[in-house]
Amino acid sequence: MNANAMASLALLCGLLAVGGAITAVAVWRGWSPRPRTTRMRRTQQRAFEELPARWRELYRWLLTAAAAAGILVWAWTGWPIHGLLTAAAVAGFPYIWHPGGSAQARINRLDALAQWLRQLASVHVAGVPLEQTIQASVPNVPAQLRAPVTILAQRLRAGFPAQDAYQAFADELADGTSDDVVLMFMDHADNRGPGMARALEKTAAKVAQKVTDAQAVDAERAKVRTNARTVSVFTLAVVALGMLSTNYTAPYGTLTGQLLLIALGLLFVGALKWMRRMAQPRPEPRLLLPARSRQHGGTR
CATH class of the missing domain: 1.20.81 (Receptor-associated Protein)
Structure with missing residues (x-):
């Protein structure tokens, strides 16, 4: 691993250490992450349930493949962010292929x-x-x-x-x-x-x-989902082919380039979420306040 890769890895470790220290201080002062963790788990469970049954059955193996692909790309390129983005792309592929699951x-x-x-x-x-x-x-x-x-x-x-x-x-x-x-x-x-x-x-x-009404609306949104899938898969294919060219990846072989890759990866994920939201109907407003809101004095 070259000096730039060591510097990039050190930066990531430093950010994780700072985040851990901030979390420790917040917990010491009485902050409890349990409500957020419960909400996050429920969101993750809902997202997982959106996938077709076959993908859900194979997702554990897909996560293993994502980890292996990330390690191989990191070893091949010498840069951790390349491996991280590769692992994220493999793990998130079912959601890219099925943008209207929810x-x-x-x-x-x-x-x-x-x-x-x-x-x-x-x-x-x-x-x-x-x-x-x-x-x-x-x-x-x-x-x-x-x-x-x-x-x-x-x-x-x-x-x-x-x-x-x-x-x-x-x-x-x-x-x-x-x-x-x-x-x-x-x-x-x-x-x-x-x-x-x-x-x-x-x-x-x-x-x-x-x-019946929801099925009719969902059929109209099928074109948006197809466009989202096509754009996403095409983008991933272009990036994957570009990674094979050393001339293409050379500008990202620095600490600044690695940070830029993180920003581009986050923008890509944000664009996917935006297109996914366009392909989904708006949730129907609830008639009952959640129990947590009721405990905090909310009224309906």
């Missing part, structure tokens, strides 16, 4: 919600608490909702107040349509009035109509 994921969740509501309506008996119907429905819940519904049923079975369990269920789904369903559940928990099966059927029909 739109389809939301449609699938809404469709699963409509199916589940129909199931509840078909088995709910007047006079029986909805909580018991929900617990009995777990084995037949569609796959896209099985995890949150299972957790909801476990909370109800463990004796959680129905209102709190429903609120947590709404926070897990974090969608305006789901909030509408949860508000119906909450109202039934308070009033226990008749006609719940009919209300479930009507709500299922409304959700199914939203699925």
Whole structure:
């Protein structure tokens, strides 16, 4: 490794050390990263669920390939940033190839919600608490909702107040349509009035109509997703071919060049996120405040 590479690596290590020191001081003064970590994990989980099933099954191997590719490129070029960007490109390729995953994921969740509501309506008996119907429905819940519904049923079975369990269920789904369903559940928990099966059927029909509308909008956005995929893959191909030319990479063989590569990589990621946002529908506004906002005095 040459002197410039050593200087670049030393700079990265220094930045990590400074960041670690700042975090240690913040924690010592009482700062807790848990809410942010929980939010980040939920965001990462949602992003992972956007991928097709085949990519999710192979993603662990893809991460291994990304690490190996990054190490090889670092060893080949002698520069750590080249390897870092290579690893990021390999790990992020599924999201580049499927730029509209979240739109389809939301449609699938809404469709699963409509199916589940129909199931509840078909088995709910007047006079029986909805909580018991929900617990009995777990084995037949569609796959896209099985995890949150299972957790909801476990909370109800463990004796959680129905209102709190429903609120947590709404926070897990974090969608305006789901909030509408949860508000119906909450109202039934308070009033226990008749006609719940009919209300479930009507709500299922409304959700199914939203699925149809969302599918029509998603079809119109297909061109934007195709353009985003084409531009992204073409850019990565040009960069990969350019990396094979020493004349092309020579200007980046300095500390300044490495910092410039970081900036260009961040700009590329920002452009991808912008195009991805264009290809996605705006999330439906929530009707319920998240539990954390309610605890801090928020009102709706």
